[in-house]
Each structure stands twice: as structure tokens, then as C-alpha cells.
Amino acid sequence: MTDSPDKEETVICSCTGTSKEKIEQLIEKGVDDLDKISSATGANTGCGSCDILILELIAKQKQ
Numbered sequence: 111m112t113d114s115p116d117k118e119e120t121v122i123c124s125c126t127g128t129s130k131e132k133i134e135q136l137i138e139k140g141v142d143d144l145d146k147i148s149s150a151t152g153a154n155t156g157c158g159s160c161d162i163l164i165l166e167l168i169a170k171q172k173q
């Protein structure tokens with residue numbers, strides 16, 4: 111499998127390398143709280159500084 115170089119990914123959680131796209135996909139599927147996203151992706155299990163970014167994504171999609 112090859113990664114296409116033109117598909118840019120924004121990393122939300124640099125500790126675990128979790129991308130914005132990955133989190134948005136989960137939110138679309140109804141995984142719309144920080145704990146659930148954490149357990150699904152590992153995001154926010156390191157330094158914890160990405161929680162605000164994840165919460166922002168959740169808030170944005172709920173609008």
C-alpha cells in the first residue's frame with residue numbers, strides 16, 4: 111500500500127500521530143466524546159495537550 115503524497119493530513123495529537131481526518135471520521139460515526147475518541151485512537155493518552163483540539167473538532171461537527 112502506498113500513501114499518496116498529495117493527501118495532506120493534519121496531526122492533532124502528535125504523541126500518537128492521530129490525524130484530524132481520523133478523528134472527524136469517528137465523530138461522523140457518532141464517536142463524539144473525548145473519552146471515546148481517546149480509547150478508539152489513543153489520542154490524548156500522552157501529554158494531554160491535544161484535548162482542546164479534539165474538543166474543538168467535536169464542537170465544530172455538532173454545530
Ligand code: FES
Nearest residue numbers: 123125156157158
Ligand atoms: S499531543 Fe495528544 S497526548 Fe500529547
